[in-house]
Amino acid sequence: MGSYAVFLRGINVGGINIKMAALRDALQAAGFQDAGTLLASGNVVLTSTLGAAAVKRTCEKCLRDAFGYDAWVVVLEAGRVAELVAACPYPADDKATHTYITLSSDQGVLDELDAAGAALEGHQQKRLGPEALAWLAPAGGTLDSPFSKISAKARFKAATTTRNLRTLVKVRDAASRLQPS
Incomplete structure (x- = not known):
């Protein structure tokens, strides 16, 4: 049995x-009896005997059936969330900037977003792995930042979800408390 973090987009x-x-x-009814949510932005921790790909498929079907929308999620093993948090070179709390991590289960889309961000003058970002890209935005100006505007384009929006680093720390902590049986 594995511990997972599920990020709804x-x-x-x-x-x-x-x-x-x-x-x-809904997730408990779909077989994830210990599913727990964090914050109100679609962060779930759960355990399952299924692998990550099957957890993803099951969660997306559950969301489509229960809530009637074209659901898309990223599923990471709990240990991977901890690795991404540890690998992020930017601060969780800073008065001048906010740290975000964009997650994707489509490496090609994240490759394109990574390249688009790297082309922006003065933009700070670091690839953390095939599924994650950390980046900085000015405090109070996240939605107006050039990178945020690029990542909101339909090409990227449909295959990525972004969380601030503080949220990922909370998800890491909650997922680490799950004790697979």
């Missing part, structure tokens, strides 16, 4: 509103 923004209790209930 695009909920509680843009018209797809899901209460975390309803999300937890």
